[in-house]
Amino acid sequence: MLQQTTVAAVKPYFLHFLDRWPSVEQLADADPQEVMAAWAGLGYYARARNMLACARTVAAQHQGRFPEGVKALRCLPGIGEYTSAAIAAIAFDEPVAVVDGNVERVVSRLYAIETPLPAAKPRIRDLVQEMTPSERPGDFAQAMMDLGATICTPKRPACAICPLSAPCLARAEGRQEFFPVKAPKRAKPQRRGAAFVAMRQGDGAIWLRRRPESGMLGGMVEPPTTAWSVKADGAIGAESAPFAAGWELAGTASHGFTHFDLTLDVWRAVAPADPQSDGWWATPERLDEEGLPTVMKKVVAVALPGIIFRRRPGRAAP
DNA sequence: CAGACGTGGAA
DNA sequence: TTTCCAAGTCT
Numbered sequence: 001m002l003q004q005t006t007v008a009a010v011k012p013y014f015l016h017f018l019d020r021w022p023s024v025e026q027l028a029d030a031d032p033q034e035v036m037a038a039w040a041g042l043g044y045y046a047r048a049r050n051m052l053a054c055a056r057t058v059a060a061q062h063q064g065r066f067p068e069g070v071k072a073l074r075c076l077p078g079i080g081e082y083t084s085a086a087i088a089a090i091a092f093d094e095p096v097a098v099v100d101g102n103v104e105r106v107v108s109r110l111y112a113i114e115t116p117l118p119a120a121k122p123r124i125r126d127l128v129q130e131m132t133p134s135e136r137p138g139d140f141a142q143a144m145m146d147l148g149a150t151i152c153t154p155k156r157p158a159c160a161i162c163p164l165s166a167p168c169l170a171r172a173e174g175r176q177e178f179f180p181v182k183a184p185k186r187a188k189p190q191r192r193g194a195a196f197v198a199m200r201q202g203d204g205a206i207w208l209r210r211r212p213e214s215g216m217l218g219g220m221v222e223p224p225t226t227a228w229s230v231k232a233d234g235a236i237g238a239e240s241a242p243f244a245a246g247w248e249l250a251g252t253a254s255h256g257f258t259h260f261d262l263t264l265d266v267w268r269a270v271a272p273a274d275p276q277s278d279g280w281w282a283t284p285e286r287l288d289e290e291g292l293p294t295v296m297k298k299v300v301a302v303a304l305p306g307i308i309f310r311r312r313p314g315r316a317a318p
Numbered sequence: 319c320a321g322a323c324g325t326g327g328a329a
Numbered sequence: 330t331t332t333c334c335a336a337g338t339c340t
Binding site: 004005006008009041042043044045046047118119155183186215216217218255256257258259293294295 | 319320321322323324325326327328329
């Protein structure tokens with residue numbers, strides 16, 4: 001959960017998952033759709049699919065216990081170079097280099113590494129391996145990460161209270177804020193699409209469907225949307241809707257993803273009882289449990305301004 | 319290797 | 330408002 005995600009964002013999800021699926025075996029037996037719904041809002045949904053696949057592998061092939069050793073850990077779904085090393089060092093006392101974004105920053109400053117990331121990663125990993133002690137390697141790893149998180153911060157690092165300020169080459173040159181060097185990032189393209197929010201006469205239920213397992217928002221729930229194409233002029237017409245209805249334009253919903261910005265035209269209609277399309281009806285009370293990703297909550301909010309979503313699992317909106 | 323892959327909070 | 334970025338992984 002913590003991959004590319006802050007502790008503050010993860011905390012309520014972590015607590016809910018631990019409460020709902022307290023063991024690897026229980027997670028392995030979980031309903032995948034419920035797991036995806038519980039992950040909704042955290043982002044990077046491949047992590048949820050990987051975590052479930054990982055639990056199944058650990059339960060089926062490792063008697064419900066995580067294998068020891070970076071190499072075996074690295075073979076599990078969703079467990080890459082960083083996570084395998086972190087588990088090995090922290091849980092199994094293995095003296096392996098644990099390199100996350102914090103450690104990259106600390107070490108690139110300590111040695112004033114001019115090579116941009118990610119090209120400098122192998123060098124950084126070697127340096128960290130060199131300093132990793134055979135005694136309490138897990139504590140060393142967490143100390144390095146916490147140093148980066150609290151003192152050797154991206155902006156205005158607190159060099160005055162840093163235990164590594166004396167040997168720090170970047171600090172010696174007064175260039176600490178210029179490390180790590182990173183490759184320039186490209187501009188985000190704009191994409192355009194349409195979303196169709198159909199409401200059932202009577203109970204106000206909304207028509208939903210599930211997105212394909214892979215790709216953007218893979219396996220997540222949505223009101224039907226068109227493909228998200230390179231930005232076109234003007235609105236996308238109701239002829240793109242999954243079924244005929246009295247579609248009216250309710251507005252637009254915009255959302256920034258990691259690698260593109262999306263604007264969706266949001267269409268609204270009172271729909272026939274049987275839309276003759278893939279999907280299901282979800283009543284307003286059930287919308288929270290459906291687990292819509294954030295962009296789709298925005299879409300529903302544009303179509304139905306009265307709908308209020310809860311912010312985090314099991315917590316009431318303020 | 320470079321690009322895909324979410325979201326919310328801070329500056 | 331815009332930009333940055335956080336305990337990365339997969340293809």
